[in-house]
Amino acid sequence: MDGPPRAAPPERRPHRKLVTALLIIAGGSFALSWGLIPLYTVFSRDLGVGNAESKEGPEAVHDRIDASRTVTVEFIAYPASVGNFDFRPQVAEMRVHPGAQYDVDFVAKNRTAGALTARAVPSLAPQDAWKYFHKMRCFCFDPQNFAVGETRALPVRFVVDPTLPVDIDRLSLSFTLYDAPQAVAH
Amino acid sequence: MAHAIDTAHDAHDAQPAAGIKRWLFATNHKDIGTMYLVFSLIMFFVGGSMAMVIRAELFEPGLQFVDPGFFNEMTTMHALVMIFGAVMPAFVGLANWMIPLQVGAPDMALPRMNNFSFWLLPFAFTLLLSTLFVPGGAPAGGWTMYPPLVLQFGDSFPMLIFAVHLMGVSSIMGAINVIVTILNMRAPGMTLLKMPLFVWTWLITAYLLIAVMPVLAGAVTMLLTDHFFHTSFFNAAGGGDPLMFEHIFWFFGHPEVYIMILPAFGIISEIIPTFSRKPLFGATSMIYATASIAFLSFIVWGHHMFVDGMPLSAEMFFMLSTMLIAVPTGVKVFNWTATMWRGSLSFEPPMLFALGFLFMFTIGGFSGVMLAMVPADFQYNQTYFVVAHFHYVLVPGAVFAIMGAVYYWIPKWTGHMYNMTLAKTHFWLSTIFVNVLFFPQHFLGLAGMPRRIPDYAVQFTDWNMVSSIGGFGFGLSQILFAIAIIQCVRGGRKASAMVWNDAAPTGLEWTIPSPAPYHSFTTAPEVH
Numbered sequence A: 001m002d003g004p005p006r007a008a009p010p011e012r013r014p015h016r017k018l019v020t021a022l023l024i025i026a027g028g029s030f031a032l033s034w035g036l037i038p039l040y041t042v043f044s045r046d047l048g049v050g051n052a053e054s055k056e057g058p059e060a061v062h063d064r065i066d067a068s069r070t071v072t073v074e075f076i077a078y079p080a081s082v083g084n085f086d087f088r089p090q091v092a093e094m095r096v097h098p099g100a101q102y103d104v105d106f107v108a109k110n111r112t113a114g115a116l117t118a119r120a121v122p123s124l125a126p127q128d129a130w131k132y133f134h135k136m137r138c139f140c141f142d143p144q145n146f147a148v149g150e151t152r153a154l155p156v157r158f159v160v161d162p163t164l165p166v167d168i169d170r171l172s173l174s175f176t177l178y179d180a181p182q183a184v185a186h
Numbered sequence B: 001m002a003h004a005i006d007t008a009h010d011a012h013d014a015q016p017a018a019g020i021k022r023w024l025f026a027t028n029h030k031d032i033g034t035m036y037l038v039f040s041l042i043m044f045f046v047g048g049s050m051a052m053v054i055r056a057e058l059f060e061p062g063l064q065f066v067d068p069g070f071f072n073e074m075t076t077m078h079a080l081v082m083i084f085g086a087v088m089p090a091f092v093g094l095a096n097w098m099i100p101l102q103v104g105a106p107d108m109a110l111p112r113m114n115n116f117s118f119w120l121l122p123f124a125f126t127l128l129l130s131t132l133f134v135p136g137g138a139p140a141g142g143w144t145m146y147p148p149l150v151l152q153f154g155d156s157f158p159m160l161i162f163a164v165h166l167m168g169v170s171s172i173m174g175a176i177n178v179i180v181t182i183l184n185m186r187a188p189g190m191t192l193l194k195m196p197l198f199v200w201t202w203l204i205t206a207y208l209l210i211a212v213m214p215v216l217a218g219a220v221t222m223l224l225t226d227h228f229f230h231t232s233f234f235n236a237a238g239g240g241d242p243l244m245f246e247h248i249f250w251f252f253g254h255p256e257v258y259i260m261i262l263p264a265f266g267i268i269s270e271i272i273p274t275f276s277r278k279p280l281f282g283a284t285s286m287i288y289a290t291a292s293i294a295f296l297s298f299i300v301w302g303h304h305m306f307v308d309g310m311p312l313s314a315e316m317f318f319m320l321s322t323m324l325i326a327v328p329t330g331v332k333v334f335n336w337t338a339t340m341w342r343g344s345l346s347f348e349p350p351m352l353f354a355l356g357f358l359f360m361f362t363i364g365g366f367s368g369v370m371l372a373m374v375p376a377d378f379q380y381n382q383t384y385f386v387v388a389h390f391h392y393v394l395v396p397g398a399v400f401a402i403m404g405a406v407y408y409w410i411p412k413w414t415g416h417m418y419n420m421t422l423a424k425t426h427f428w429l430s431t432i433f434v435n436v437l438f439f440p441q442h443f444l445g446l447a448g449m450p451r452r453i454p455d456y457a458v459q460f461t462d463w464n465m466v467s468s469i470g471g472f473g474f475g476l477s478q479i480l481f482a483i484a485i486i487q488c489v490r491g492g493r494k495a496s497a498m499v500w501n502d503a504a505p506t507g508l509e510w511t512i513p514s515p516a517p518y519h520s521f522t523t524a525p526e527v528h
């Protein structure tokens, strides 16, 4: 070793500029992660993926009832927050004619010791059938309030479109019930 | 007065400070490198014991030792500890030790920041590991932290997020240090193209790190606000979408897997030429291959989400771009093989690990290409086939490369040769058991056994038993690794400056004595 080593190593080139540039890259990618959210919304709207609910516009009801055809609609209920709700459909399935209007009830019970607000998110299988399944009214349109221990029926009114492709004879409608304390129920 | 203090400080710095202060206030790249490597070894054993719990439970169908919740905590923590605690810090430790020595710099460019990057890690992992003792237990939803599941954990949730933030800050600072050292501190004459491949691959890895670690930080911050501030980034009830988390996570996650393999490529590119006594075949193409892998790693994240809902066009795009990665990877494997072609090979422990890497990493690459095919992945996804794939690339891949690097450079660090027989035994036992451990998992996956479950259908019993036996064998073999290292630190045959004399390795690190003096290259070497 020649000469005593220095406390700080000699800078062969100034570091400050490079460090600043690198910090800007890191900051930029942090910003990118948040920017991905609006991007994702745009992409999924344009490509028709993601939250299927948001794509559903108001559609005309078909008044033509196809009595020659029967489609089975199954009902499934998922309580998302463990233990907060009992949640189930009143009937497991229904056999329906396309074009006709039907009502079905789901039942939810608040099992916690406090009031709860919940919000249901629907899903339908097979996914391609969404555009043939019309919800005329649905408890999933609004947040739902539950008092302590309250049990309530949650109604859905629906019509299966007569143009439903013939190879589909069974639909599964499911709802997942989420705690939504921030939502305001009407 | 001020002057007196200054000289005292200087004198102090010439030799390592005494006791704990040497480590707490370390700014010397060798000390910090050592701390990273020791930390990584400890985490390797911590994460390894979790794996032993997993394999013990899976030895037989039914629930024997742990309840399913704890089992899930083990799989989640095992992955987090191994990825962020063992593999990544090991590479950073190697970078700290070797990059200044390989580019002829006196130290890392930003020594104080270096100290800070290291010391964040013990805090991060104390925080993470202490979740095992909080009400509700440790995170148990998988290392990928998918919402809504991850939001349902108790006190462990904010601790997990904060630990991930700390690890992220540590890696970003470490990466900045590496880049600045490489770009600003090279000895005169050390042009970019003359840099050793370990330095090159680390340079590219460091850019990957600063590009994607902040994305992970952003994603987990959104989880945090969803949980505590009622935002709805990933909450369907509030108009968000949990699928979006997966996109953001894997936008980080896939480059992350390359962060764990590119420095390994660099290590292999150092070891194979030395013990083949030939220069690396196609050295420049290696650099381009590394850079293209790094670039491609940003556009393939969707291959982790083929079954999660995606338009057909996107599935095609991610499938083809993923397969494209096999091309530069193939270039590398070809170049390593060509380097050995007609070389005069010898099989010291580092070379054995490099060869093990070459064969077994390639197996993992093949299963990766199988997984990249959309219709095939519909079948393989969430099965043990995926587990087999990523363990082949990570254990006999990344981990073997790290072990090879330790066996290659440790005489330079300690000044002693280690016990060759012990190291070779360690290699052979590890190689046999790692295959006994992971190869059967391909069969289990193809037969449909799901991953992340504590119990399974009886038809999977036989291969699970085999795999568990391999697991215990592999785990126990690693004790030999620890013994070899400890012995080599404490004494042994004196290592020469070149260490591997009859192979005459090239590179600046072999021009200084062994052990490397506490301060090296205080005057820059001349590179021609």
Ligand code: HEM
Residues within 6 Å of the ligand: B144, B257, B258, B260, B261, B303, B304, B322, B323, B325, B326, B329, B364, B365, B366, B367, B368, B369, B371, B372, B373, B377, B380, B381, B382, B386, B389, B390, B393, B394, B397, B398
């Ligand atoms: C030829 C190169 C590779 C290809 C084509 C490839 C492809 C894939 C694909 C398609 C998956 C998703 C499988 C599924 O979830 O169904 C996957 C998972 C994974 N790969 Fe690779 N891979 C390659 C190399 C690597 C390397 C080098 C590493 C790390 C060193 C790696 C680590 C992983 C990990 C950790 C996962 C699983 C992540 C998880 O779900 O927890 N892969 N790979």
Ligand SMILES: [Cu+2]
Residues within 6 Å of the ligand: B253, B254, B257, B300, B301, B303, B304
């Ligand atoms: Cu990937």
